[in-house]
Structure formats: structure tokens, C-alpha cells
Amino acid sequence: MSTALAFTDNEATITYTSRLMEEDKLYFVAIGGPPLLGILLAKQLRAPAIAYVVEDGTIAPQVPMPTPPFMIGAGLASSRAVAWTDMNTVDFHAGLGYLDYGVLAAVQVDQYGNFNSTFTGGTYDHPVRRFGGPGGATEIAALCWRTVLMTRLQKRKFVNKLDFMSSPGFLDGTPRARERAGMPPGTGPYRVVTERAMFGFDDATRRMKLIAIAPWTSVEEVLADMEFAPIIASDLGVLDPPTDEELDILRTQADPTGRTIAGEWIMLEETDAGLRRVVTEAAT
Amino acid sequence: MAVVADTPAKGGPTIRILDEGDGHYRPPDPDGLRAFVRDNKDRRLVDKRMSEQDAISRFVEDGAYVSYDTNVWRRGPSSLMREIIRQKKRDLWLAAKFSAHDATLLTAGGCVSKIDVGWMETGRVITEAMNAGTLKMYEWTNGALAYRHLAGALGVPFLPLRYVGGTDVFRNSGAKLIEDPYTGQAVCLVPAVNPDVALIHVNQCDIYGNARVFGPGLAPVETAMASKRVILSTEEIIDTAEIRKHPGATTIPYYIVDAVVEAPFGCYPGTVPGLYRADLQHLMEFGVAQMQGKMDEYLEKWVHSVASHTEMLEKRVGLAKLNLLRSEETHTEGYYT
Numbered sequence: 123m124s125t126a127l128a129f130t131d132n133e134a135t136i137t138y139t140s141r142l143m144e145e146d147k148l149y150f151v152a153i154g155g156p157p158l159l160g161i162l163l164a165k166q167l168r169a170p171a172i173a174y175v176v177e178d179g180t181i182a183p184q185v186p187m188p189t190p191p192f193m194i195g196a197g198l199a200s201s202r203a204v205a206w207t208d209m210n211t212v213d214f215h216a217g218l219g220y221l222d223y224g225v226l227a228a229v230q231v232d233q234y235g236n237f238n239s240t241f242t243g244g245t246y247d248h249p250v251r252r253f254g255g256p257g258g259a260t261e262i263a264a265l266c267w268r269t270v271l272m273t274r275l276q277k278r279k280f281v282n283k284l285d286f287m288s289s290p291g292f293l294d295g296t297p298r299a300r301e302r303a304g305m306p307p308g309t310g311p312y313r314v315v316t317e318r319a320m321f322g323f324d325d326a327t328r329r330m331k332l333i334a335i336a337p338w339t340s341v342e343e344v345l346a347d348m349e350f351a352p353i354i355a356s357d358l359g360v361l362d363p364p365t366d367e368e369l370d371i372l373r374t375q376a377d378p379t380g381r382t383i384a385g386e387w388i389m390l391e392e393t394d395a396g397l398r399r400v401v402t403e404a405a406t
Numbered sequence: 407m408a409v410v411a412d413t414p415a416k417g418g419p420t421i422r423i424l425d426e427g428d429g430h431y432r433p434p435d436p437d438g439l440r441a442f443v444r445d446n447k448d449r450r451l452v453d454k455r456m457s458e459q460d461a462i463s464r465f466v467e468d469g470a471y472v473s474y475d476t477n478v479w480r481r482g483p484s485s486l487m488r489e490i491i492r493q494k495k496r497d498l499w500l501a502a503k504f505s506a507h508d509a510t511l512l513t514a515g516g517c518v519s520k521i522d523v524g525w526m527e528t529g530r531v532i533t534e535a536m537n538a539g540t541l542k543m544y545e546w547t548n549g550a551l552a553y554r555h556l557a558g559a560l561g562v563p564f565l566p567l568r569y570v571g572g573t574d575v576f577r578n579s580g581a582k583l584i585e586d587p588y589t590g591q592a593v594c595l596v597p598a599v600n601p602d603v604a605l606i607h608v609n610q611c612d613i614y615g616n617a618r619v620f621g622p623g624l625a626p627v628e629t630a631m632a633s634k635r636v637i638l639s640t641e642e643i644i645d646t647a648e649i650r651k652h653p654g655a656t657t658i659p660y661y662i663v664d665a666v667v668e669a670p671f672g673c674y675p676g677t678v679p680g681l682y683r684a685d686l687q688h689l690m691e692f693g694v695a696q697m698q699g700k701m702d703e704y705l706e707k708w709v710h711s712v713a714s715h716t717e718m719l720e721k722r723v724g725l726a727k728l729n730l731l732r733s734e735e736t737h738t739e740g741y742y743t
Contacts, residue, residue, distance in 0.1 A: 197679025257525030264569030303572030
């Protein structure tokens with residue numbers, strides 16, 4: 123498996139997320155988008171038996187590859203499932219504790235892993251940018267044992283204060299804050315994955331903690347793109363870039379129309395000092 | 407073996423409300439629904455077939471709270487929504503639980519003043535209407551809205567749930583956080599919703615409204631049960647003898663239903679899985695129209711300049727396209743097999 127030298131930010135984030143996924147866990151995802159691609163990549167490449175549940179009540183489908191265009195409006199997204207139920211039923215399953223991981227995309231995230239998918243800029247009634255809303259993310263982030271968030275590493279996304287808290291992380295970070303708000307104990311954010319940094323959460327303070335970075339960036343560069351300063355792990359891991367094999371599956375099998383994987387290009391070159399990002403006109 | 411604790415003594419702590427949202431919401435009214443059902447819903451097997459024009463004009467009033475299932479992308483009542491726009495219904499309050507661009511279409515048509523949102527496709531139309539003050543949004547979540555419909559369907563005023571609390575969704579909603587009298591833990595309550603009218607697109611039903619919905623869904627059954635009036639659009643009308651042969655396939659029984667509108671391709675431009683795929687070309691046309699601020703032209707072409715769903719299919723979509731959409735929906739497993 124050779125390391126790819128050109129990929130999009132979304133491809134990188136999906137790849138890193140995919141590598142977290144294990145066959146003995148059950149996943150809860152939205153109907154389309156980056157989290158589902160992470161699962162499809164893992165299923166195709168190394169863990170074919172991974173099961174996932176979709177908000178529309180589909181349980182453990184086997185989506186044919188290559189996937190159909192416009193998954194969110196395609197019957198094939200639910201094909202060869204073990205059950206077709208409905209939204210309340212799968213939310214009940216999550217509430218009972220069957221769903222290990224919720225994997226979700228976020229517009230904005232704060233240091234306690236709370237996140238926004240509602241609006242940015244202006245006010246709730248007069249937003250500058252209005253997004254689709256919490257969708258199922260609020261129940262998924264509250265009820266699954268662990269939540270994995272996917273987003274881009276940008277200062278306007280890693281903020282001190284969310285424009286709107288659509289979905290819960292550790293709330294104000296105080297002990298048992300989630301339980302006091304009515305959520306089941308033992309749940310909460312687990313990872314925040316971006317194209318060049320991965321975060322966990324500190325057990326004691328519940329603050330976000332940088333745990334791995336891509337080899338072509340530095341801690342300083344990562345911190346420069348965040349409003350708040352995360353805790354930094356003493357044993358920082360390395361996010362190996364996507365391999366050619368991973369990208370091939372993403373581009374030809376999981377998202378052949380390129381709708382979800384499209385993004386900002388990251389071009390790398392191999393130097394004596396290791397991988398370095400090439401910034402060119404063509405790369406943006 | 408598990409140890410079963412004794413039933414606690416009665417007269418424990420009274421229920422305390424720990425926190426409440428500030429949102430405006432449709433108050434639950436289970437007794438109102440019961441009385442409405444007693445006085446207005448026909449218990450006899452009566453033929454409920456009618457045109458989309460009649461169904462919408464009889465059962466959708468200005469100011470109504472409207473809920474639909476699923477959405478314009480998948481097994482949604484698109485033809486009924488176009489008729490609402492055609493009839494220039496006003497001041498509707500929508501339940502957008504995992505909606506698509508349905509809410510945008512109805513808003514562009516001038517029909518909507520309030521939306522309870524879980525998720526919906528947003529864009530220029532919604533943002534502009536919010537900023538103009540003609541559209542007010544109330545934030546919920548997909549699950550919370552489906553669950554509010556479940557409470558409505560159970561005929562109870564509220565249900566407890568273990569999410570929403572602690573977020574700005576809670577702050578902007580009609581949810582409450584209470585101390586549960588059984589465990590002493592905090593638990594959230596959400597109010598039931600009993601829509602004035604439900605629009606549900608189904609795969610098959612008979613003339614009385616005994617309906618079959620195939621495939622995964624959002625909450626078609628809860629939505630129908632929770633609502634005062636229920637309009638079904640259906641891909642096909644089947645014999646009651648066929649219904650009685652497979653009673654297990656019926657998910658909505660006739661007495662809940664007020665109108666049966668025969669609407670093949672009723673979800674167009676979306677898909678009814680197992681029957682026809684979505685028309686991606688049309689969805690792109692819609693997207694471009696919205697981005698360019700040309701929603702009026704789009705609505706003129708697809709809604710106002712045609713008198714009915716049938717005329718839209720004939721004059722705007724065409725038989726060749728319809729046949730293509732059918733032939734390219736190759737996945738039928740689990741639906742009609």
C-alpha cells in the first residue's frame with residue numbers, strides 16, 4: 123500500500139475516521155455524507171462485517187459498490203438490510219445502549235466537543251448562514267456510547283463559543299454535566315477527526331486533546347488554526363496519509379460521483395526531512 | 407440472578423421542573439384530538455378517493471400545522487405539496503423531520519410561516535425568508551420531532567427522552583427538564599404534537615385508505631395516528647380483497663384516513679424505492695433555480711402552469727422520462743418481491 127501524494131481534505135478525514143472502525147462495534151450514521159463513506163471504506167478494505175444503523179430505520183444494510191449517485195435519495199442505500207424499521211425504533215436502540223459509536227459531521231465544535239449544525243453568523247432568527255439543523259446528531263451524540271465528529275481544521279470551526287449548540291459534547295465540561303441535562307451516563311465525544319489532526323478528550327477535564335497529527339504539519343500549525351488551545355498529548359501519534367488503495371476505493375466505489383469527497387486538495391512531496399505539503403496555485 | 411428491589415414507598419419527592427426551553431410550540435391537545443376523532447372520523451368503510459384538488463382544499467386550512475412523510479427525495483407526498491402551493495395556502499406550520507427541499511418549495515410558494523426543524527435542506531429561500539421576518543424556525547431534532555409525533559400518536563400529552571437537554575435546541579424549544587420521580591435522575595420531556603393534517607405518500611392502499619408503506623421510513627404510522635386529518639397519496643390503489651389477503655402488510659388502517667389520492671409518480675422528482683429512481687436532472691434544475699433566485703420561474707413551470715399532477719407528468723416530465731426512471735430503478739428486492 124503506497125502513500126498517496128495528492129488527496130482532498132475530505133478524503134483524508136474520511137480515511138482517518140475509517141481506520142478507527144472495528145467489526146465488533148455497531149455504528150449509527152446519517153443517511154449520506156462523510157461518516158457513511160468512512161464505514162463503506164472500512165467495510166470494503168478490511169472489516170467487511172461492520173454493521174451500521176441509519177436514521178431512517180435501516181439496520182445493517184449491504185450497499186452495493188460502486189454506490190448509486192445521490193445516496194440520500196436512492197433505495198439502494200437501504201438494500202440487503204436485516205431490517206427496515208423507522209426513526210423512533212433505531213433511536214430506541216441507541217437509547218438502550220446497543221449503538222457503540224455515532225459518527226457525525228459538524229460545522230463548528232468547541233473544546234468540550236459540543237457542536238453546531240444550525241447556523242453561523244448573525245442570530246438564530248437572522249442567520250448569516252443557515253444550515254440544515256441538528257438532524258439526528260443530537261440524539262446520536264447523546265445516546266451512543268461514543269461520538270466521533272468529522273470536520274475541517276479551521277479557526278472558524280474550532281471556536282471558543284459556538285454560534286449555536288445543536289448537539290451535546292461534554293456541555294460545560296463539569297463532572298456529570300451530561301447526566302444533569304438528562305443524558306445517559308458513560309456517553310460522550312470520543313474523537314474529533316480533521317484532515318491533519320485528530321483529537322481525543324482528557325479524562326479529567328473533558329477538554330479536547332490533540333492526540334495525532336499528519337506528518338506534513340506541525341503542532342504549531344495545528345494550534346494556529348484553532349481559537350482555543352487544546353491539551354497536547356505527550357505521545358503524539360502520526361496520521362499516515364491515505365494510501366492509494368484507500369483513495370481508489372473512495373473514488374471508484376464509495377463515492378464515484380465525487381460529491382462528498384470533493385474538497386481542498388492537499389499535495390505532498392517527499393523530501394529528506396519527510397513529507398512536506400506543496401502549496402501551489404493548482405493545489406487550492 | 408438479578409436482585410429485584412422492593413417498590414419504593416409512595417409519596418416521594420414531587421416532580422420538580424429543573425429547566426425549561428423558551429421556544430414557541432404547538433401545545434399538545436390529546437382531548438381535542440379525541441373529540442375531533444369522535445365527531446369527524448368515519449368508522450365505516452367508505453370510498454375516500456378524491457382528486458388532489460379536493461383533498462387539499464377540504465383538509466388543509468390556512469394556518470394549519472402540517473406534517474409529512476417522508477420527503478421530496480424519497481417516498482414523500484410531492485404532488486400534494488405542489489397542490490398546496492397551487493392553491494396558495496398560507497401561514498402553514500411545518501414539521502420538518504428529516505425534510506429535504508420540501509420546506510423550501512412551500513416557503514418559496516408563500517405557504518409557510520413557521521417550521522419546526524429537525525433537518526431540512528436549506529439555502530437562499532429559507533435564509534432570505536428568515537431574514538425578511540416572514541419565516542420563523544423552531545429548532546428541534548429529527549428524533550425529537552418523530553418522538554413528538556409518537557407522543558401524539560399515543561394520545562398522551564408528552565413523553566420523556568434522554569437527549570435534547572443541555573443544548574441550545576433545548577433552550578429554543580418547548581422541552582422541559584424534570585427530576586424523574588422513579589429514579590431521581592434528570593430527564594427531558596417533549597410535548598406531543600397533533601398536526602392538523604398529515605400528508606403521507608404510500609406504496610399501495612385500497613379505496614378506504616388501508617395502506618401499505620414499504621421500505622424504511624421516518625414515522626409514517628405515528629404521523630398518521632397523531633394527526634386530525636390524514637391525506638394519503640398512493641402509487642396505486644389495490645383491491646380490498648388483496649389487503650385482506652395480507653393483513654400484516656397494512657400499516658395504516660382505513661379509519662385513520664380521510665382522503666385517498668391516486669398519484670403514480672407522486673414523489674416525483676424524488677424516488678419511491680422499488681418503483682422509480684429520483685430525477686437528478688430535475689433536482690439540479692431546482693438547485694440552480696434557487697441559487698439564481700429564480701424560484702418563481704421554477705414554480706410557474708412545475709406547479710402553476712399545470713392544473714394537476716397528471717398534467718405535470720404529461721406536459722413537463724413526459725412518458726419517455728417516466729419510463730426511464732422506472733427502468734433505472736433496478737433495485738426492487740424487499741419491496742414488491
